[in-house]
Amino acid sequence: MFKNNMTPNSLPERVFQVGIYLGKNAASLSDIRKYFTLEEGKSDAVSDTLTAARELDLLTESGNNYALNVSPEVFKSMDSFRLYCNSKVFSNPNDLFYRVTQEMLNLYETKEGRSYTGVSFTSGKFESYLRDRVLSMNNISQNMRGWRFWASFLGLGVITKPNKDAFVFMPNMYVNLKDAIFNSNIPSGTYTIREFLNYIEPFCDVAFPASGNMQFNLAMSNGLRCLNDLNDAKVTSENDAKETWLVNEIKTHKIQSSVSHIQIK
């Protein structure tokens, strides 16, 4: 799912269910199939789900036997599961999921990208947009159908379906940033944006601006504003700050166009 073939079969909630099941006991493939599909025959849904779980280091496979590789606490709730996934999913920039996510998070940064915001990202037209940007990605439409579930689950933004078969991505990394703050164990206190980014880099560098560029994309801008507005953190732009980072301008927002500090509660 994350390495090189993003399939809609491996829904996050299916992986979560497999985790709960294996948290009780290790099981064979046929047990897992029987448990979730009520029959023992081959099932893409099960095998793709197990692949995603394996790629997230959630389980070990020994022969035909599967066992949990993490504490069952990971599956205590959907939030704990998401926190775990967000700690793992962007660990390799070569993964297809990483590369596609990076492009999608920057979709709104160019005029050309914005012109695709009324086009379904699973459509043929969008395929041509991505083909030039994500190398060696085949079966783009199908891959994007798989990407959407995890992008939404991991809190990279909102994916809407304004009409039949049209998927539109609206970047806002609020949930993802919240998880990154948690996963980074950043202590309470006020940090410069650079310090903050250093903390969360292992978990969401996929959304960071290129080195030397101090302008956040829309996903990060929206995420930082949401952290502030929904009282998860206080994001400010201090006049005398040594370094300020640009966010997407919204004149009517308290954070109009730049940020310098973040106070973690």
Next chain:
Amino acid sequence: MNIDIAKLRINQVIQADTNANSEADFLATHIPFEGIKIKTGGSAVDEFTQIAEEQLFERYIKAPGDTHQLIVIYGSSGSGKSHLIRWFASKFASFDHENETVLYIRRNDNSLKGTIRQLLELDEIKDIPNRDLYKKLSEAGQNIGTEELKNKIYFTFLSKIRSDEDTSILSRIEKTKLLALLSNQEFQDRFFHSSDFNGPIDRIYRKIVPTEHTKGSNDTPALFIAKDFELDNDFILRMQEQSPDGKAISLAEKLNTYDNENSEKPEQIARYLNQFVDSVIQEIAGLQPGDFEEIFCMVREELYRKNKNLTLLIEDITAFTGVNAALLNVLADVHTGTAVSSGHQMCRISSIIGTTTQYYNEFRENYIQRISQEIYIEDDLITKNQDSLVRFVARYLNAISLSEGDLNQWLKAGADSQQLPVHTINQGADWDYVQISNGSMLPLYPFTQKAITNLFNSLNEDKRTPRYVLSDIVRLALNNIISDPRRYPSFTINPTAIVGLNSSEQSFIMDQIEDPNEQKRLIRFLCVWGDGTINDYTDESNQRYLSGIKYSVFEEIGFTNIKGIANGTPISVPKAKKTQEVKRPENAPASQPDKDKKNSQYDDASTMINRWALGEGRFEDSRNTYKKSLEDYIYSSIDWQVQGVSLDNAQKAKTYGLIEIEKSTRNTTGLYRIEANNENAAVFDAFAKWSIIGKESWDYDNSSSDLFVITRWLYKHQDELIKLVKTYNGTAPVTYVDYTLSYYVYSLLFRGNELKTSDTGLLLESVIRAQPNMCNTQGIHCNEWDDFRYSFSIDKEAYEVLYSYFNLMIDETSKKLFICRSFADPHINKLLKCGFILSGNENDCISNRQLYIEKTRAIYPNIHRVVDAEERFAKGIISVILTELDLSDISLLDNSLIADLKTYTSDFIKSVNDADLQSCVNCIDAELLKEVYDNRDKVCSSAQQINRAFQAEDDFKKIIRYSGNPLFYLSKLSVLLKQIRNGVEQFKVEFESKKSENTIDDSSLLADTKEEALRKIESTKTALKSFVEEVSK
């Protein structure tokens, strides 16, 4: 403003009768009329030419010489006719006109009585020689109580109709019906107690006697109008209930405008009654048509003797209602010094009379040949452009802040407009100003130029006249700011004026203030007083502005520390402020800035949304576009399954409605109430842009702010939305799937489908994976069971609900199965515990969910009854087996017993056959015997099933046993045993018969046969014991 003076002066300067103020106030507030339309009386409309007031006065009013003239000035109510006539009077007062007597009759309290009183106070009238007439006039209409006078008016009309012989308008029969209608109590109530205080009787009454309601502005003609007689179904129904007078009802039905849309009857009746108005008023007031003619004749004779001429200025001819026809006759009487037909010698008369257009149309045709000039005052003569409107207001504001003394001094000095004093500013120095023709800058506090224009445009079209500008804008705002400047503006403003800010700007401002009323006040001020932006900038002189208004103004009205958005290039600064044209409905294209259709469409939407958010208007969503957009967004954006909500449930909730919009024009249902607030408005505004400007994309300027607004909204509200879908009112979890599962399980069981209940996985398999037997016809059950089974089907939709509810699907159409076990198992366990009988009393507002709750509840009361019947039926079958086989318990039935039964029954048949006693053998079905024998294992296991059913402690467990169809083989055994019994009975009869006929010749054979049969039968252990005994006898 000078607040101390203004407090005292508001009601002096702005009076209900706009012309009732002092001469000094009048002149200080006067705006020269330009573009007055004038044409020779009776000429065509297109012959109007334009003239300024000064020219008009000089050319036609000031000195007409010996030329007799009747000039009519007409226009809408409040357009300024009276003001112009008063200005003529003022002009006469400003110069010596020794040979011209000027009689100025003001509208004053607008009643005949008030007008007569005014007339009697004129010096020229006081001295009339006919004292009887004077007395008569002074007593006209006095000393009669209100109700009595109204009744008198009403019944005088009835009397007029009764005595009317003319049938040119209404026939005799129609008049009879009209009398019946007017005598109907319901109809009388309508005439007397009109809710808007403007019924026909009131209109006439107010023209006779002055009332508080009529002071100042009553130029409504005392006439009947068609609307007075337009009735509707409800009214006619009430009439019928109260007094079923056939004649009244017959006419009322013709006046039913709902059924007779184009009926001319109401207009015809109004026209008929109007011919009596004058005579009724005269009768009530005790006047004769000739009384006024006589007065003016005497005045004119007297003036003639004094070698003077008469100029008569009458503000409003309707003030003479009742005698106006007579008055017009006098005024139209052409005469210049010589004797008229009556023999009197009278002076020249120049009459200038004001009238509303409506009333002018009533008499114009009769006098057109005698009217010298027709002058038309257009509605917007003063208000048609921003400059004149603002100056008009500024003059009043100035006069209000000047003392009477100061203005009288100015008047005494000649009231030169170039020398008009400007008040000392004690309040509002930083507010807006306007320059008037003499170069003075008049303060506009508490307005800005934009505020005056915007407030004017927000008036109803029929109120966009100087009169309403003064009463509904100037006086209102002044009183408001005087009472509490730090709460200004707190008066109601038509929402149409509140335009300019988009939702995010509105939100930005509102976030800075906690009190919702204060938020609205500030938004109002920015949109109506300001330039409709929140631009916050400082000009080159270091003066800070917000929304084009000096920042200190905001502090004056109680808004401190308000921030706008910094903008290097202000849209407008006061010095170079663009003037906003006042709205002219008939000429809208000229005053509207050019906008492309898309932007205009969005602006309309945005304005509607923002007004709704401010509580100033309804949410106009007649096509459900906004509701659908937001619901589609919510539904497609939330990861329902991740959040523990099945797609089936989410879909059902969406079909019902995820949201309900507060104050929507469209009545819809929804789980989550979208309140009229700015946060929600910003979301709708974003969708409006996405749809209209972006054409369903986010590719438009500043779309990123909209993306932020709607994604933040979702993150903030999704937990609440999810809770409402998952639970009933946010508390108990929804249960429709439990009911659906219960229903479906019972529908399976009553059709003989196997249900494994030992664990949840097996049960799920039985429900989801197994191909159900849709119509089991082989079951052996009681009639009640069969009837009940047919009363409810195996519901395919119920199956679909279960399939999708417990499944983790890629989308709604996905068919791949991946059961969400942590979700499904608790539901199954819950139902197993309660025997699949749920006892809640839920009432689900979502009909698609409630449907299964109700369907399931409908089958519950029958289940126990059917189980009882099935048990009785089973016991009947079992009792035969127990009796025939002499068993104490059905569980004792075993394979060997059935094997023995088969062996000995076969032997018996063979022996009996050998004895040629075949008839008894025919009673036993050999095939059945074989079937029972061949299936003896099933017979025995069925016996065990039945035994467990008898012992089961609840209906569900019993049903599971009976559902396995155990009676199928047990009933066969039962039948077989009955056949054997019948066979033995038959054998006995046949044996006795043959014996008596001696057809059995070999007694040994018989004996042998008998013995053999007995021996073999007796040798069966227990099964045929009774049979043996029977035969042995």
